[in-house]
Amino acid sequence: MNRRVALLESLLEARYPGNPPPDLCVAMDQAVEFAVCEGRSIAEAIAAFFAEDDWGPAQKTLEDIVRPGVQFRPSALPIMPKAVSSLLRLTEDSATVDELERIAATDPVLAARLLAASNSARHGSRFQIVRLREAVMRLGVLEARRALIASSLGGLFASTALRELWDHSQIVADSAARIATTCGIDPETAWLAGLVHDIGRLGFATLPANARVAEQRWLEAGFPLVYAETLAFGNDHASLGEQLLRGWEIPAFVGDAVAMHHRPESARSDLEAILFLAEDTAVRLGTCVAEDLWLDMRRRIACERTGLELDELREMDARGNVHHRAIA
Numbered sequence: 446m447n448r449r450v451a452l453l454e455s456l457l458e459a460r461y462p463g464n465p466p467p468d469l470c471v472a473m474d475q476a477v478e479f480a481v482c483e484g485r486s487i488a489e490a491i492a493a494f495f496a497e498d499d500w501g502p503a504q505k506t507l508e509d510i511v512r513p514g515v516q517f518r519p520s521a522l523p524i525m526p527k528a529v530s531s532l533l534r535l536t537e538d539s540a541t542v543d544e545l546e547r548i549a550a551t552d553p554v555l556a557a558r559l560l561a562a563s564n565s566a567r568h569g570s571r572f573q574i575v576r577l578r579e580a581v582m583r584l585g586v587l588e589a590r591r592a593l594i595a596s597s598l599g600g601l602f603a604s605t606a607l608r609e610l611w612d613h614s615q616i617v618a619d620s621a622a623r624i625a626t627t628c629g630i631d632p633e634t635a636w637l638a639g640l641v642h643d644i645g646r647l648g649f650a651t652l653p654a655n656a657r658v659a660e661q662r663w664l665e666a667g668f669p670l671v672y673a674e675t676l677a678f679g680n681d682h683a684s685l686g687e688q689l690l691r692g693w694e695i696p697a698f699v700g701d702a703v704a705m706h707h708r709p710e711s712a713r714s715d716l717e718a719i720l721f722l723a724e725d726t727a728v729r730l731g732t733c734v735a736e737d738l739w740l741d742m743r744r745r746i747a748c749e750r751t752g753l754e755l756d757e758l759r760e761m762d763a764r765g766n767v768h769h770r771a772i773a
């Protein structure tokens with residue numbers, strides 16, 4: 446018996462007045478495992494299990510344990526920083542030195558970060574840059590735009606508790622851009638999608654500790670993050686992230702990719718599969734733990750969708766590893 450089923454059974458035995466059917470919890474857990482074959486999210490698989498199967502009255506008790514009455518939505522979702530909307534409106538063609546200098550000058554934190562990026566050891570110049578215009582020119586328009594977007598969004602992850610999530614987001618963004626380049630997809634879009642792929646976790650992470658007790662209990666029993674969130678909140682961070690991004694001025698296909706970043710088997714675009722592979726790279730390089738089930742199978746599916754070979758991914762891993770260490 447796996448640890449997940451053991452916890453479900455102990456909770457059911459504590460709540461159900463008689464002897465529950467011995468395989469009920471196994472059946473529910475298997476319904477979740479088979480969700481990948483049926484193209485369902487975990488929330489959809491659990492809903493279908495309780496609607497379609499009939500295990501008698503004990504099933505209702507189990508449903509009360511694993512399905513919150515209403516789908517949870519945090520009341521205070523993060524607002525998109527103002528500079529990000531200006532930066533996103535700039536396309537590759539319209540992003541000019543003048544525009545980026547103007548946007549950086551609207552916010553002292555952005556200005557300071559842009560100067561710091563241009564003076565970082567990576568650019569290896571003896572000359573200290575103190576003007577925004579020169580900073581943009583040294584970085585180049587695309588890298589300056591990325592630095593400004595990252596600085597603006599990074600403000601949402603300012604607390605120490607969220608630092609790890611922000612580091613993870615930057616690592617996935619860089620992997621997504623690298624994989625997209627190999628697949629002939631716009632790397633800037635993939636980079637942005639990577640940067641916001643786990644923004645839904647921000648919604649859950651900022652809840653008060655008492656609202657997260659159930660999620661913590663599921664995680665400690667070995668439920669992967671997406672499964673644990675679904676049991677605790679009726680929703681997972683991929684779906685919550687998509688809802689959040691819909692309210693921002695981010696193109697809808699980026700939100701769609703965020704919604705599907707753990708489910709390449711249901712991907713409708715290469716970007717969705719690329720985002721899964723970028724997340725998976727971070728897991729394989731050991732910078733984060735797996736957030737969902739069936740990684741090997743899903744990796745194969747995502748590779749097929751994007752036309753990538755596993756060996757190509759491994760080569761990218763080797764290059765990315767150097768970069769990931771630099772970020773960490």
Ligand SMILES: [Fe+2]
Nearest residue numbers: 613643724736
């Ligand atoms: Fe992630």
Ligand SMILES: [Fe+2]
Nearest residue numbers: 642643706736
């Ligand atoms: Fe995720």
